[in-house]
Amino acid sequence: MIGLAFDILSWVSLLIGAIFLLVGAIGVLRFPDFYSRLHAVSVSDTMGTALILVGLMIQGGLSMVTVKLLLMFYFMIFTGPTAVHALAEAAIEGNVKPFARKTGQ
């Protein structure tokens, strides 16, 4: 019974994570400029991977695998946002202008 509950929980987590990733990917394709794309990908990606890792941890139970997944989780939490931040920083330095709808007309 408990097993089934964990299973359901894990699958829900995995599924939501996947949806997040998908949404992020769609965002990258649909958004008009670099910064907004970055936005789309950073937030949803971090969340998505985090959820997937949680789902997997539930699957793994109390084992060495879960410890490794935890470590990965730790890494993801740090590196994802940092990388996106560095990208944005580099874009500013490289004079990438944000998209702005022309006013008037």
Next chain:
Amino acid sequence: MQGPLGLYNYWIVIVLMMTGFYIVIARPNLIKKIVGLFVFQTSVFIFFITMAKVEDGTAPIIQEGVNLYSNPLPHVLILTAIVVSLATTALGLALVVRIRESYGTINEDDIHVQDEAS
């Protein structure tokens, strides 16, 4: 999977190989050529690893209670080949950088023009 369909993996790998090979011989851009070689070699690695796979086997790390493993030898060969590929890529790119410095271009056609002129 039985019958000729059991070979689909190889066929796709061959398509991948030929993609890389095509980039090498058809593209005049030197970096693109190196990329082509990289793709070509990586696809050959997939070919080797594919042949090492044993249906229902697991990674060749000996564990209790498992007695069907995939073939470890191609893995070893490919480990070596990957490093060779890295070496080739590094050397090729270094050459590209030097060529760009002395020719001002990395396009093979332009280089030919310059060589003919000299």
Next chain:
Amino acid sequence: MSAATTLLTCVAVPMVMPALIAALHRRPNAREAVSLLGSGCLFLMVFSLLDDVRQGSLPAIDLVSPVPGIKIGFAVEPLGLMFALLASFLWFVTTVYSIGYMRHHHEKRQTSFYCYFAIALGSVMGIAFAGNLFTLFIFYELLTLSTYPLVTHAGNTAARRAGRMYLGHLIGTSVILLLLALIWTWSLTGTLDFRAGGILEGTVTPGIASVLLVLFVFGIGKTAVMPFHLWLPAAMVAPTPVSALLHAVAVVKAGVFTLLKVSIYIFGIDFLGQIPATQWLMYVAAATIVLAALFALRQDNLKLRLAWSTISQLSYIVLCALMVSPLGIIGGSVHIVMHAFAKITLFFCAGAILVTTQKTRVSEMTGIGRRMPWTMAAFTIGALSMIGLPPAAGFISKWYMLLGAIEVSQWVAVIAISVSTLLNAAYFLPVVYIAFFHAPPDAPDRVDINEVKEAPMMILLALGITAVGTVALFFLSDLPMALASQLVGGSR
């Protein structure tokens, strides 16, 4: 000194002489003395071998073997000895001549001239004493290579072009055809030794033998059988002593000598008769005789005329080599000697005229006989010998040739010899006639045209010796005849 050692020394002496000559390049007198001394010694050494051969012992020595079944080695046999005697004697004479010619003609780079000359003579000795076909081939190539610098001696564009022609023909034919024939023979028989009666008989079919014979005859480009004859006129850009000794005697005679050796010792005269190609090749030789004589008729340049005459005369010997007749072989062998003496005399004369009057064309030589009576007298003797009239040596060889041709009923050969005799007369006698009986033109240099102003002493001396030799050989033909008979006797 044993005969074998003498044999080696004969080849080695001219080969090491260049070192001495080069060392003495600042002292022309010493240098030329070395040349003279060397050539004299060589002749004496070759002469010392004569006794052995006459007594029937044939000294031989083998050195190394680069490929199994193939040796580099030397041996004496009558034909080779005859050729060696001839070449070494004429070398001595030519050296005398060269000293006069080169100095008076102010040639450059005389040291290298003498060096290459010596090497070329060494190669001729190697050819003459070669113990097998392989050794012969090596020296054959060496001769080509060592005479190449002599041909291009002038260093100008014309000389270089001639040099290319020379190398192209000689190396080309020898590498593609002769070498192929050589290797083929070796792979068929496993040996390249000269053996009395030949080595091919019994091992190959007449068909293959035909192909081999064709390869040999054309491969030995030095015989200047048409169509591989153009190198010889081209080589005439060389200094006259080179033309005289090498391109009238040493090089071309090495060619026909090789062919004689091949037909006697590789094919064997008897086997030669069974080969279908022999007959056809004889026709080629006969055609060469006549055509070259016709070409000679049209040359105004004296040296070129002599060169075409040489082509014609060489094919006599080729004809004899293929005639399958002992008398023919005798005639051919003796003709090597007879023609050599006559032709070298003629070339000496051409050189003498060039040095003295700077003239090269026959049409300019009107009345030259009055100015250079000795030279032109020698020329006349040479011409007579060429035509084959007594009392010149050429008569003897031609006589045997004709006898041989009649003996085996080769009427084409008989006709070719007869026609060419007429043609010889037609292109030599006008020279004599112009020189002696035409009035000289108005002399631009205000010397008395009737005053005798002969060539330098050394030149005269040399051409005198050979002219006398030409006559003397008519009366004293025993030695060459004896050697030639021994040759045929041995092969029977």
Next chain:
Amino acid sequence: MLTENLVALQVVVPLIFAPVCLLLGKSRHAWACALTVSWLALGIATLLVTRVATIGTQSYAIGAWAAPIGIEYRVDMAGALIIFIIAAIGAMVMSYARRSIEHEIAAENSGYFYACYLLCLTGLLGIAATGDAFNMFVFLEISSLSSYVLISLGTTRRALTAAFQYLVMGTIGATFILIGVGMLYMMTGTLNMMDLAQRLPGVDDTRTIRVAFAFVTIGVSIKLALFPLHLWLPNAYTFAPSVVSAFVAATATKVGIYVLLRFFFTVFGIHFSFVAMHVGEILMVLAVVAMLVASLVAIFQDNIKRMLAYSSVAQIGYMILGISLATSAGVTAGMIHLFNHALIKCALFLCMGNIFLRLGSVELHDLRGLAQQMPWTMAVFVIGGLSLIGVPLTSGFISKWYLVSAVLDAGLWPLAVLILLASLFALIYIGRVVEAAYFSKPDPTAKKVREAPASMLIPAWLLIGANLYIGVDASLLAGIARQGADILIGAGVP
């Protein structure tokens, strides 16, 4: 310890000293180190040859893992001959190298140069010694990568493009070999050549093995610059530093030919290669075309190094022609020519190095009248050239002799004519250089140059001496080559 580990030491000694060379840096110590190691390798190779000649094929299980499990080093007479010529050329080139390298390569790069040189030597020796198909690939890559570097160190920028071109083609070739080896492994489960030879007959009627054969052949053909896959070679030899041209020209393609021999005769077996796959006919045509076309192209080159490069393509044609006959005589001829050509080409390229050192150019028109100023160097060229043509008493003649008689034995006399015709072309291109150097008047504005230093002349003359010695007495070489060929033809029976 020494004698039983000889085979391993042959390869391992240069390998271990390559990093040492790198550490020694730009000082002359690097050269001294490379020199010592090269001569050491030659010493080991000499011992190895005698050992193989006296007690037969040497097999060495690395790590003590017996053959199909571990990697085997296997040196038979053919392999020993190749190892010996590589080591000998290596020693000669290194003795020569110092002055030339100081002149042509920036001082800060010389340490890298010597390290790469030793690596290249390692790779080549490894290919010749190994009995394992994949190990061969690894060592092929060592030698290839290091030769890309060596070539790229040439004096002009075109060296870079030449090296790049070589890198691309070489990698394609290596990848083809890898595909082929993979298929072989797939069908047999082994990588050891002897084991492959035993297991292949059971599966050799499959399409996979046929394709594997084709890929290995094409891959190796790229490496050995078989016409028409030779496109990388002329540029590479022309623009590489002189020392590298001499070393690579004399060894790299030769090793390629050895690999081809190994695969054709040992691994696939003579029946499969020549009867089932008809590789003999294909190679024969390509070889003849290479001989004639490359020789013709060589005639029209004004850069002498380029001319020699095309000549190499042509000479490879000779070797392949011998192999394509698939007879004992043919393979013997191929191996003899392989050996001789290494000696000849190395001497000729060293000679070019001398000229480049003094003249700064190897263009034909700059060479006019050079024979007066550099008589010893030009004498090397003349003798080497004569040997290339195949004049008697030089080693080239011996090769031609064996080759033509092998061709005649096979009943293919038109080929014999073509071989001799190609040597005439050689006469023409060598003749052009000789004519310029000896029989042309020097340009009056040209600067006077001195003869090259003795350190550069002696190695070249040693090679020429060996060349002439073989020309006079080839029985030793021919015997070894025959023995090697018989082992190959006999499908590796020791």
Next chain:
Amino acid sequence: MEHLINIVLLGLLMLAGFAIVRTKSLLAVAMLTSIYSLLSASLFVVLDAVDVALTEAAIGAGISTILMLAAIALTSDEEKAPRHTPLLPLFVVIATGAALIYGTLDMPRFGDPAAPAHRHVAPTYLQDTPTAIGIPNVVTSVLASYRSYDTLGEVTVIFTAGTGVLALLGFRPRRRNTEDTGRKKLVILRVVAKLFFPLILLFALYVLFHGDYGPGGGFQAGVIFATGFILYALAFGLSNSQQLIPHQLLYVMAAAGVLIYGLVGIASMLLGGKFLEYQVLANDPVTGQHVGILLIETGVAITVAAVVLIIYYGFVSRRPAPGDI
């Protein structure tokens, strides 16, 4: 299920491959190549080749991509259209591909346990490794012991590449304070990098020493080790990272790795064994194997780390050339 993942991954690989052909921007090509490599690494996991997957991810997707980006930064980004029609290359490629497909027709089916490749030598490795070598990871045992000579060759290859890049691009240490001025904003990156740098090195050591038991070994460890330094260099600038590890030390390390490997071989010879016969290194053969494998894996890691850094520094310390013509 595995087949499904397999097919999806292969499909994605094909997409990536075609995208590489079509894309003109070289930076995009470099990223696509990285994706290609990562996809193949995933495929390797599916196909049970975990060691290879780790290596491919580290080397193919990681280091190679960095090198490509560095090279593009030094050259130019745009690819010009080819001047010749691609008919001949297309023909060659199709012919080669057709030959290969022809060759596949007699191959054993994918995953067939009865294929000859799985019956002949490989079973010996799988059976003997636990007893003869005493470690569970068969890939490591084959790599480091059965076929350790290949691995020596492999280290030599990478060493050759390092030497070659040195010879081609040189390697000049930068002075301080030439490039750090513009990077004041990178605070976050620097903090994170500082945090992760020791962890990465630690992880490299884990991969090195755990290679006997799980996926990993000298190569992967060396690359990861080098990645740590590359991260440091990205965050803190080249000169700072070079202070961390002076370039002379890199030379010595690159050489030392190969030497360690070679000398282990020589040592086993001197102890009376064959080249690289580890059994003689200790009294007990299995211990000998352990010692030998550990030593050579360390050698591999040292050389790989040093060479990767040498190559990286070689590229990035080079000034970009002036604009394209």
